[in-house]
Amino acid sequence: MTTGALEGIRVLDLGRVLAAPSAGALLGDMGADVIKIENPGTGDDSRNFAPQKNGVSYYYKNFNRSKRGITLNLKKGKDVFLEMVKNADVVIENFRPGTMEKFGLGYEDLKKVNPGIIYGSISGFGATGPYKYRAGYDTMSQAWSGAMSITGWPQDDPVRCGASFGDVMGGLNLVIGVLAALRHRDKTGEGQKIDISLVDGCITAEASMMQVYLTTGKVPTKNGNAYTSSAPGGGYHTADGYMVINGSAPKFWGILCEKMGRPELVNDPLYATNPLRVKNRESLDKIVEAWTTTKTTSEIMEELLPSGFACAPIYSLDQVVADEQFSVYRNMFPEIEDEESGTMRFTNSAVKMSETMPEIKRPAPHLGEHNDEVYSEVFGFSAEQIQELKDQEII
Amino acid sequence: MTTGALEGIRVLDLGRVLAAPSAGALLGDMGADVIKIENPGTGDDSRNFAPQKNGVSYYYKNFNRSKRGITLNLKKGKDVFLEMVKNADVVIENFRPGTMEKFGLGYEDLKKVNPGIIYGSISGFGATGPYKYRAGYDTMSQAWSGAMSITGWPQDDPVRCGASFGDVMGGLNLVIGVLAALRHRDKTGEGQKIDISLVDGCITAEASMMQVYLTTGKVPTKNGNAYTSSAPGGGYHTADGYMVINGSAPKFWGILCEKMGRPELVNDPLYATNPLRVKNRESLDKIVEAWTTTKTTSEIMEELLPSGFACAPIYSLDQVVADEQFSVYRNMFPEIEDEESGTMRFTNSAVKMSETMPEIKRPAPHLGEHNDEVYSEVFGFSAEQIQELKDQEII
Numbered sequence: 180m181t182t183g184a185l186e187g188i189r190v191l192d193l194g195r196v197l198a199a200p201s202a203g204a205l206l207g208d209m210g211a212d213v214i215k216i217e218n219p220g221t222g223d224d225s226r227n228f229a230p231q232k233n234g235v236s237y238y239y240k241n242f243n244r245s246k247r248g249i250t251l252n253l254k255k256g257k258d259v260f261l262e263m264v265k266n267a268d269v270v271i272e273n274f275r276p277g278t279m280e281k282f283g284l285g286y287e288d289l290k291k292v293n294p295g296i297i298y299g300s301i302s303g304f305g306a307t308g309p310y311k312y313r314a315g316y317d318t319m320s321q322a323w324s325g326a327m328s329i330t331g332w333p334q335d336d337p338v339r340c341g342a343s344f345g346d347v348m349g350g351l352n353l354v355i356g357v358l359a360a361l362r363h364r365d366k367t368g369e370g371q372k373i374d375i376s377l378v379d380g381c382i383t384a385e386a387s388m389m390q391v392y393l394t395t396g397k398v399p400t401k402n403g404n405a406y407t408s409s410a411p412g413g414g415y416h417t418a419d420g421y422m423v424i425n426g427s428a429p430k431f432w433g434i435l436c437e438k439m440g441r442p443e444l445v446n447d448p449l450y451a452t453n454p455l456r457v458k459n460r461e462s463l464d465k466i467v468e469a470w471t472t473t474k475t476t477s478e479i480m481e482e483l484l485p486s487g488f489a490c491a492p493i494y495s496l497d498q499v500v501a502d503e504q505f506s507v508y509r510n511m512f513p514e515i516e517d518e519e520s521g522t523m524r525f526t527n528s529a530v531k532m533s534e535t536m537p538e539i540k541r542p543a544p545h546l547g548e549h550n551d552e553v554y555s556e557v558f559g560f561s562a563e564q565i566q567e568l569k570d571q572e573i574i
Numbered sequence: 575m576t577t578g579a580l581e582g583i584r585v586l587d588l589g590r591v592l593a594a595p596s597a598g599a600l601l602g603d604m605g606a607d608v609i610k611i612e613n614p615g616t617g618d619d620s621r622n623f624a625p626q627k628n629g630v631s632y633y634y635k636n637f638n639r640s641k642r643g644i645t646l647n648l649k650k651g652k653d654v655f656l657e658m659v660k661n662a663d664v665v666i667e668n669f670r671p672g673t674m675e676k677f678g679l680g681y682e683d684l685k686k687v688n689p690g691i692i693y694g695s696i697s698g699f700g701a702t703g704p705y706k707y708r709a710g711y712d713t714m715s716q717a718w719s720g721a722m723s724i725t726g727w728p729q730d731d732p733v734r735c736g737a738s739f740g741d742v743m744g745g746l747n748l749v750i751g752v753l754a755a756l757r758h759r760d761k762t763g764e765g766q767k768i769d770i771s772l773v774d775g776c777i778t779a780e781a782s783m784m785q786v787y788l789t790t791g792k793v794p795t796k797n798g799n800a801y802t803s804s805a806p807g808g809g810y811h812t813a814d815g816y817m818v819i820n821g822s823a824p825k826f827w828g829i830l831c832e833k834m835g836r837p838e839l840v841n842d843p844l845y846a847t848n849p850l851r852v853k854n855r856e857s858l859d860k861i862v863e864a865w866t867t868t869k870t871t872s873e874i875m876e877e878l879l880p881s882g883f884a885c886a887p888i889y890s891l892d893q894v895v896a897d898e899q900f901s902v903y904r905n906m907f908p909e910i911e912d913e914e915s916g917t918m919r920f921t922n923s924a925v926k927m928s929e930t931m932p933e934i935k936r937p938a939p940h941l942g943e944h945n946d947e948v949y950s951e952v953f954g955f956s957a958e959q960i961q962e963l964k965d966q967e968i969i
Contacts, residue, residue: 184754197782209754229803230789237789241781286928305926308903314884318799322818322886325894327799329736331726336809336816337888339799340735341724342780344743348924351746356925358753359579359604363930365760371929379924382894382906385737386636386921387592392891393907393919394625394632399891404713404734408624414731421731423717489709491717493732496787496794499720499777508703511777512788524788526781529743529774530751531700533681534766535758 183210184535188361189557190269191216191260192246193253196225197317197343198301198377199273200242201350206269206357207245208528208537214553215243215544216260219250219574222546232520240517240543241525248544249553249574253282256573263558264289264296268364269357273301273349276311286372296370297360301349305376315377320345324381329388331401348380410456411435411463414493415471422476424467425489427453434486439470517542550574578605579930583756584952585664586611586655587641588648591620592712592738593696593772594668595637596745601664601752602640603923603932609948610638610939611655614645614969617941627915635912635938636920643939644948644969648677651968658953659684659691663759664752668696668744671706681767691765692755696744700771710772715740719776724783726796743775805851806830806858809888810866817871819862820884822848829881834865912937945969 188211192203200215200223207213217223228238251259261284264270270289272279279285279300286298300306303315304323321327321339331338356373364370382389388399405413409427426435432453436444444450444466449459456463471479476492483490494502505511511527519542528537554560554574568574583606587598595610595618602608612618623633646654656679659665665684667674674680674695681693695701698710699718716722716734726733751768759765777784783794794802799809804822821830827848831839839845839861844854851858866874871887878885889897900906906922914937923932949955949969963969 184758201781205750230786232789237785238782241785304899305904308899310899313879314882316820316884318818318820319884319886322888323894325889325891326735326737327818327888328890331733331736332730335727335730336799336811338726338733338809339818340721340737340739341726341783341794341796342721342735342739342776343782344735344737344739344779347779347781348739348743348746351743351750352924355600355746355749355753356927358750358757359925359930359932360927361757362753363579369929371927374926374928375924376904376926378900379904379906379922379926381737382900383921383924384739384742385891386596386742387633387738388736389891389895389907389921390632390636391625392895393921394627399736401736404731414733416731423713423722423734425711425713484708487709489711489714491714493717493722494720495723496720496780496784499718499784500787504699504703504705505773505777509700509771509774511774512784526778526784526788527774529747529770529778530754531769531771531774532751532755532766533769534764535754537754 183208183537184532185209185211188212188269189267190214190271191263191267193270193272193274195223195273197242197346198349199271199353200225201347202271202299202301202353202357204242204245205350205354205528205530205537207540209530210535213246214557215246215248216251217248217546219252219547219572222250226546235519237523240523243543244525245540246544247549247553248547249550250547252573253284255571256568257283259568259573260284261289261292264293266558267293267296268361269297269299271299271353271357275314276300276302276306290370294370295364295368297357297364297373298370299353299357299373299375301353301375301377303377305379306374317343317345317377320377320381323378324385326381326385329385329399329401332403333401335401337401344384345377345381348384349375349377352380405460408457409453410460411467413464415464415468417471417474417476417479419475421493422471422479423491423493424483427456431488432456434483434488435467438482439467441466513539515539515542547574578603578932579927580604580606583607583664584662585609585666586658586662588665588667588669590618590668592637592741593744594666594748595620596742597666597694597696597748597752599637599640600745600749600923600925600932602935604925605930608641609952610641610643611646612643612941614647614942614967617645621941630914632918635918638938639910639920640935641939642944642948643942644945645942647968648679650966651963652678654963654968655679656684656687659688661953662688662691663756664692664694666694666748666752670709671695671697671701685765689765690759690763692752692759692768693765694748694752694768694770696748696770696772698772700774701769712738712740712772715772715776718773719780721776721780724780724794724796727798728796732796739779740772740776743779744770744772747775800855803852804848805855806862808859810859810863812866812869812871812874814870816888817866817874818886818888819866819878822851826883827851829878829883830862833877834862836861908934910934910937942969
């Protein structure tokens with residue numbers, strides 16, 4: 180087991196549910212000492228989320244691996260938290276903006292006890308502007324950013340992406356900010372605040388479509404699986420399913436015509452060039468689908484792949500896990516031993532490094548599992564002080 | 575203008591089109607000296623992509639801001655590239671795996687001339703496993719990862735997310751790997767290879783859905799805009815459009831019933847608890863929509879928002895740009911002066927830092943714009959050597 184690129188970095192993770200906890204998990208996978216801090220008694224709301232087994236949330240387990248866990252009531256335990264900040268490098272949270280300030284634990288407060296502290300925050304809309312106090316969840320960020328307006332079929336209502344990419348990109352953007360800020364701090368001693376908005380992240384993700392509007396004034400809309408500027412391409416039904424094919428480049432258009440047994444189409448006045456194929460997309464797609472529906476998805480893959488053709492089956496999630504490319508060669512679903520669940524499988528991080536490979540360091544903590552260890556060994560509280568904090572229900 | 579957290583870091587950016595170039599642009603926004611290297615004569619394919627104005631691609635401009643640009647034929651100019659690697663910290667590329675090795679410029683080759691070099695690679699499937707040589711684009715990664723299988727309406731074909739989130743997350747994951755590797759290199763002197771797969775990134779983004787399958791064996795499918803485990807929630811038509819609302823928490827269910835003028839529903843035996851509301855979702859959604867269709871989206875926002883209700887309009891891309899929350903307070907569409915285009919607007923990065931704010935440092939380069947400056951001042955080539963490289967069409 181490698182120790183990781185972030186060995187020696189201590190992170191106080193106040194994150195809840197998905198966005199900030201996923202950032203904490205990645206920092207932990209990369210070797211940081213991540214301490215998840217939860218409210219005593221209740222803990223992170225996601226401890227009650229589906230899927231569950233034996234009353235334990237595997238949703239929670241996935242996003243909180245590679246962390247130690249302690250409890251702290253931030254309202255009553257403000258001084259305890261400030262004490263911890265003195266011995267930490269990074270704090271991350273995804274409360275609504277203003278919440279930490281109400282506790283007396285905003286960035287300006289933390290900076291007073293540790294000028295080098297890096298304070299990473301994720302919220303729906305960020306910490307500036309008129310919407311800053313509004314609730315923001317993944318679906319809301321997909322809606323506000325316009326991402327939903329370009330997702331779906333032209334004749335149907337807009338639809339969200341089933342992957343929570345707003346939340347997940349929020350976590351990735353936070354990790355980037357934290358790592359860049361660590362570099363700046365190591366050079367200057369100066370900490371800073373990272374202010375991530377879920378909507379901003381979604382806007383960045385649609386940059387190529389947004390640039391169409393910013394440049395031409397034309398507003399991109401839903402287009403199913405087709406590209407607006409090339410053809411043939413998109414989704415096609417097969418004898419046993421549905422797949423995506425991109426055959427618009429001249430080389431691949433030629434190969435496709437040959438495979439379809441329609442070599443005469445290559446120079447057909449309706450389809451000879453990409454602009455013509457875009458113009459006559461409807462009739463062209465019927466021709467392509469007349470061929471694809473005579474074969475299974477894997478038969479078509481076998482015919483097209485050897486020439487470097489871009490095509491793909493639309494995998495269901497079980498097919499992804501069953502495919503050794505992803506489960507074995509990319510190690511995307513590692514198993515670890517967990518005392519509650521025996522063996523359990525996670526979804527791994529996509530950051531693969533040759534010398535300091537991120538990996539799951541430990542299972543997610545029970546609520547307050549590491550209270551004694553962390554408060555005494557890491558932050559120097561005495562056994563008596565810890566008992567007092569417990570008696571007062573501060574931890 | 576701040577200099578940025580990555581001041582002093584030099585990046586050689588061999589990226590093409592979107593994934594690696596977007597990573598290079600973010601590193602440049604954060605203050606790294608990013609040198610975009612393109613094939614002489616042709617350059618990055620995306621120089622021909624839409625949208626264009628006066629024959630110039632604004633797609634290219636967006637993903638290549640904050641970089642200087644030089645030309646180099648990697649086949650003929652292997653030694654020139656190795657000379658540059660000696661004076662660089664990071665190389666990024668998104669060729670198919672094996673391409674750089676064919677040039678004699680794989681990680682193992684670069685390491686020999688600079689053991690501290692960080693080599694960041696993005697490909698469709700990563701550099702391991704049976705699929706490693708296959709073409710991988712954004713849509714393919716959404717298909718292979720299963721993300722498309724959970725996106726769309728139950729009765730319709732699966733659909734891709736209109737934002738190129740596979741490509742964009744590839745870029746974000748690469749930046750995370752590079753920044754973590756820089757930290758490790760500064761401590762140990764040792765460089766490493768970062769190996770990012772577009773499909774891996776999409777798999778990580780769907781972790782919450784994947785965990786359902788890994789835990790229960792049930793395979794999540796397309797569910798439109800509804801959550802599987804809570805109700806009411808999802809998309810609702812209004813008098814002038816379509817919006818998303820999440821009213822499943824007890825508090826918000828109560829508020830919604832009151833706003834709808836149906837206070838008796840709160841304790842209705844069909845809808846009193848979340849499990850009941852999930853069970854009777856169909857009739858419940860009809861009741862909610864009977865109310866939402868009597869009002870405009872903004873009227874509903876005005877009624878629900880003050881109580882902290884999570885609801886959002888489905889913005890089109892022009893509405894996003896017109897909303898000052900995003901354009902002014904979050905500065906997501908900054909303007910810069912560009913000699914070719916006068917003023918142009920970009921889509922900004924979502925990483926917001928208080929002390930070292932990432933920002934667009936310069937417009938994208940013309941092909942080979944900084945050849946003389948970079949080859950002479952940065953890498954120490956003489957005027958004669960540069961002329962010889964030009965004569966031999968190496969640069």
